[in-house]
Amino acid sequence: MEHAVRDIHVSTISDAVKKLCMDANWRLEPDMLRAFDRALGRERSDAGKQVLTILKQNAEMARTRQLPYCQDTGMVIAFVEVGQDVHVTGGALYDAINEGVGQGYTEGYLRASIVRSPFDRVNTGDNTPAVIHVDVVPGSTLKISVMAKGGGCENRSKYVMLTPAAGLPAVKDFVIECVKTAGPDACPPLILGVGIGGTFEKAAINSKKALFRELGSPNPDPMLDALEQELLERANRLGIGPQGYGGDTTSFGIHILTYPCHITSLPVAVTIECHAHRHKEVVL
Amino acid sequence: MSVSTGSDGIKDVRTPLSDADVRSLKAGDRVRISGAIFTARDAAHARLAPLVDKGEALPVDVKGQIIYYTGPSPARPGGVIGSVGPTTASRMDKFTPALLALGLKGTIGKGYRSQAVKEALREHTAVYFGSIGGAGAVLSEFVKKADVVAYADLGTEAIRRLEVDGFPAIVLYDAHGGDLYQDGQKAYARENA
Numbered sequence: 001m002e003h004a005v006r007d008i009h010v011s012t013i014s015d016a017v018k019k020l021c022m023d024a025n026w027r028l029e030p031d032m033l034r035a036f037d038r039a040l041g042r043e044r045s046d047a048g049k050q051v052l053t054i055l056k057q058n059a060e061m062a063r064t065r066q067l068p069y070c071q072d073t074g075m076v077i078a079f080v081e082v083g084q085d086v087h088v089t090g091g092a093l094y095d096a097i098n099e100g101v102g103q104g105y106t107e108g109y110l111r112a113s114i115v116r117s118p119f120d121r122v123n124t125g126d127n128t129p130a131v132i133h134v135d136v137v138p139g140s141t142l143k144i145s146v147m148a149k150g151g152g153c154e155n156r157s158k159y160v161m162l163t164p165a166a167g168l169p170a171v172k173d174f175v176i177e178c179v180k181t182a183g184p185d186a187c188p189p190l191i192l193g194v195g196i197g198g199t200f201e202k203a204a205i206n207s208k209k210a211l212f213r214e215l216g217s218p219n220p221d222p223m224l225d226a227l228e229q230e231l232l233e234r235a236n237r238l239g240i241g242p243q244g245y246g247g248d249t250t251s252f253g254i255h256i257l258t259y260p261c262h263i264t265s266l267p268v269a270v271t272i273e274c275h276a277h278r279h280k281e282v283v284l
Numbered sequence: 285m286s287v288s289t290g291s292d293g294i295k296d297v298r299t300p301l302s303d304a305d306v307r308s309l310k311a312g313d314r315v316r317i318s319g320a321i322f323t324a325r326d327a328a329h330a331r332l333a334p335l336v337d338k339g340e341a342l343p344v345d346v347k348g349q350i351i352y353y354t355g356p357s358p359a360r361p362g363g364v365i366g367s368v369g370p371t372t373a374s375r376m377d378k379f380t381p382a383l384l385a386l387g388l389k390g391t392i393g394k395g396y397r398s399q400a401v402k403e404a405l406r407e408h409t410a411v412y413f414g415s416i417g418g419a420g421a422v423l424s425e426f427v428k429k430a431d432v433v434a435y436a437d438l439g440t441e442a443i444r445r446l447e448v449d450g451f452p453a454i455v456l457y458d459a460h461g462g463d464l465y466q467d468g469q470k471a472y473a474r475e476n477a
Contacts (some may be wrong), residue, residue, distance in 0.1 A: 071367035071420040185395030188416035239473030246468025
């Protein structure tokens with residue numbers, strides 16, 4: 001069947017990204033707000049309950065005053081699914097995304113947290129560039145998912161190449177070890193994105209992609225869903241609790257994404273995400 | 285004396301702090317901080333460090349003061365400050381003992397500190413407070429005035445003098461070796477984690 005090529009102008013993309021950046025930082029998604037309520041229902045620690053209550057207030061204040069939920073408004077990670085029948089007009093896709101990020105962060109009074117080089121550490125002033133991952137998919141739409149990824153939690157993300165012989169028990173222990181080493185530095189309650197399989201970089205990208213699944217929703221694979229529940233239960237037995245002050249809510253959720261891998265490999269990447277889990281998406 | 289206990293059990297702390305003030309604070313104490321505090325994070329500390337090494341004057345006198353590890357988001361027009369929660373304190377560990385030796389009495393941040401910082405808190409009678417990471421919007425309410433006092437070119441990482449009124453925090457590490465993280469987590473850690 002013949003498909004007509006659909007034109008999407010870069011200004012449409014920039015405008016959409018600008019809005020996503022502002023919204024993500026001002027308005028936590030409903031899945032996060034529900035997670036606070038679920039946790040408040042079972043948290044035993046007074047300090048933990050108090051932290052969770054303040055974080056709920058913080059989300060409400062951020063939304064009503066258009067203030068960022070966290071002053072670390074993150075590095076923008078954009079996953080873009082470009083329909084193969086889409087033709088981007090008027091400029092380059094990557095430039096359009098960065099244009100939207102720059103506008104969103106400047107006009108939204110969001111913090112500029114990106115330095116142009118890891119060595120000279122000079123701030124780019126408008127939070128650009130974003131980290132952009134593009135997939136080409138069937139169809140004639142363009143889907144943009146953005147995450148404003150905080151630095152404190154990102155700094156606690158980890159990767160390991162396990163052996164096939166070490167297998168599932170080693171994967172489990174590694175994930176739990178990541179929660180322990182993240183501790184209070186990464187602003188618990190944490191969300192973990194776990195990429196298992198693929199290669200070094202595929203596992204890492206999947207660990208980010210996994211975070212976009214709705215929090216509290218089941219993994220479509222029953223085996224992985226059971227594994228996620230087991231790991232979440234173990235993480236919440238560590239006692240770290242909200243902000244590390246002690247308690248039952250160390251993690252809100254653990255999301256796993258797998259990929260086929262080489263007979264010799266068992267790569268595992270864990271992205272640590274804080275409770276300021278700011279993600280939004282749009283389909284153009 | 286700049287520390288008093290309110291009727292709600294929360295300790296009111298007013299800067300600057302004396303050694304006696306610091307000694308009266310215990311890990312786990314909830315506090316409300318009022319007065320002037322100074323912001324500084326990675327880039328500002330990197331500029332302060334060579335001055336400290338050479339024994340030169342710092343752009344702010346840290347004696348008796350509190351440093352808040354934060355890089356606020358920009359204020360909206362007419363606003364005092366944007367969101368202003370804590371950043372991870374351990375990145376400043378390398379610089380902290382030298383500042384405590386100069387009389388710095390407190391730091392505010394989040395997360396574990398090194399053993400060297402813990403020892404320096406005892407040696408120099410100082411305290412490490414925690415504010416809630418990721419509660420930057422709520423915390424901005426307690427900041428009444430914000431002025432850049434050094435390194436304006438660093439943007440969010442400049443040193444700012446904040447006037448705070450009742451800024452909520454908790455004592456994470458006290459000057460006696462007390463550690464809220466250890467005590468709090470031990471109480472909730474369960475077997476077979």
